[in-house]
Amino acid sequence: MNARARRSQEEMLADIRAAALAELTEVGIGRMSMAGIAQRSGTARTSLHRRWSSPTEILLEAVEDSYPQETVSPGLDDLRGDLIRALEFLVDWTATPTARAVESILAERARHPELAQALYERVFDQKGGRFTRTVLMHYAEHGYLDPALVTDVVTDIGEALVLKHFADSGSPPDAVLLARIVDEAVLPAVGVPPVVGRES
Amino acid sequence: MNARARRSQEEMLADIRAAALAELTEVGIGRMSMAGIAQRSGTARTSLHRRWSSPTEILLEAVEDSYPQETVSPGLDDLRGDLIRALEFLVDWTATPTARAVESILAERARHPELAQALYERVFDQKGGRFTRTVLMHYAEHGYLDPALVTDVVTDIGEALVLKHFADSGSPPDAVLLARIVDEAVLPAVGVPPVVGRES
Numbered sequence: 001m002n003a004r005a006r007r008s009q010e011e012m013l014a015d016i017r018a019a020a021l022a023e024l025t026e027v028g029i030g031r032m033s034m035a036g037i038a039q040r041s042g043t044a045r046t047s048l049h050r051r052w053s054s055p056t057e058i059l060l061e062a063v064e065d066s067y068p069q070e071t072v073s074p075g076l077d078d079l080r081g082d083l084i085r086a087l088e089f090l091v092d093w094t095a096t097p098t099a100r101a102v103e104s105i106l107a108e109r110a111r112h113p114e115l116a117q118a119l120y121e122r123v124f125d126q127k128g129g130r131f132t133r134t135v136l137m138h139y140a141e142h143g144y145l146d147p148a149l150v151t152d153v154v155t156d157i158g159e160a161l162v163l164k165h166f167a168d169s170g171s172p173p174d175a176v177l178l179a180r181i182v183d184e185a186v187l188p189a190v191g192v193p194p195v196v197g198r199e200s
Numbered sequence: 201m202n203a204r205a206r207r208s209q210e211e212m213l214a215d216i217r218a219a220a221l222a223e224l225t226e227v228g229i230g231r232m233s234m235a236g237i238a239q240r241s242g243t244a245r246t247s248l249h250r251r252w253s254s255p256t257e258i259l260l261e262a263v264e265d266s267y268p269q270e271t272v273s274p275g276l277d278d279l280r281g282d283l284i285r286a287l288e289f290l291v292d293w294t295a296t297p298t299a300r301a302v303e304s305i306l307a308e309r310a311r312h313p314e315l316a317q318a319l320y321e322r323v324f325d326q327k328g329g330r331f332t333r334t335v336l337m338h339y340a341e342h343g344y345l346d347p348a349l350v351t352d353v354v355t356d357i358g359e360a361l362v363l364k365h366f367a368d369s370g371s372p373p374d375a376v377l378l379a380r381i382v383d384e385a386v387l388p389a390v391g392v393p394p395v396v397g398r399e400s
Contacts, residue, residue, distance in 0.1 A: 156361060160363070167363070170313075180353050185354060185357050185385070189388045
């Protein structure tokens with residue numbers, strides 16, 4: 001227990017979050033337990049109960065912690081680049097262990113609807129709702145795009161096409177495809193006419 | 201066996217396909233067997249082996265048989281309506297038992313890549329590749345759309361947004377949302393500028 005005792009608060013938190021993700025993968029949402037997470041992370045159950053009310057609380061916090069926050073470049077002169085970078089955040093995130101946790105939570109939504117709902121409200125919505133939405137809203141607020149065109153359907157186009165590519169091919173879109181998604185689908189929807197043969 | 205003996209060829213085929221779907225749901229792709237399908241459908245194993253080389257062949261045929269073929273209305277004056285109807289085919293299909301079979305096949309793609317590949321090549325690609333693609337290609341071929349704008353990214357927009365709505369909400373998009381997907385995302389990508397406040 002000496003090595004354990006020397007863990008910093010941050011290391012312990014990281015261990016606990018990793019344990020929650022491992023617990024989810026191995027036993028499933030319905031059978032996750034504080035005891036299991038305590039054992040996997042080498043932490044006392046009582047310590048866990050002091051801070052979290054349930055295993056899924058730890059899980060949500062782990063997802064929240066690793067979920068990227070889309071950013072906008074300084075100036076308002078790179079809508080295209082900002083949109084591509086927003087989709088890169090999504091692609092990078094899908095390679096993390098929490099992405100698989102999110103997949104499990106959504107696959108089990110029929111049995112655990114409250115967990116899926118918490119995921120949207122406490123994580124996705126807090127981080128901008130959809131990748132590309134923060135960027136599009138920013139340019140619209142500053143008069144570079146018609147705000148009426150930045151609808152929920154339009155802010156979902158980039159994310160939908162990236163995830164569709166995963167579903168169809170089993171692999172992430174490359175840089176060329178991300179640029180094409182922005183040029184051929186996202187920009188036309190906000191009033192930038194599609195250009196044939198645009199270079200990426 | 202008297203009732204069985206009186207089944208028509210078509211009834212027997214329907215029973216066998218339904219049995220393949222049930223077998224998939226209950227035992228999974230890796231453990232599907234001709235014996236299992238024979239038993240569930242009340243058919244002799246030898247009959248199955250005469251026509252199909254494996255259980256997944258029966259499964260693919262079942263999916264192929266129920267997968268809708270997108271159509272184009274006579275005349276070339278209803279691009280918007282044709283696109284909405286194309287997405288309705290997709291929504292209607294997702295309520296069928298074969299949609300769940302497709303979901304299982306794609307979820308198991310890492311373990312059974314050849315089956316996922318066969319699904320795309322023998323079913324999806326044969327039926328137009330993507331919902332809305334047949335319509336968009338048709339209008340482009342007749343000079344109503346610039347063919348260079350009808351790319352693989354663009355023909356995937358409608359299907360991606362419909363499936364994304366399922367993933368986010370767990371339920372199918374309604375008629376209003378389907379029309380908005382066409383107006384706000386698909387049409388702008390093929391050069392029809394987005395219109396603010398367009399009625400659906």
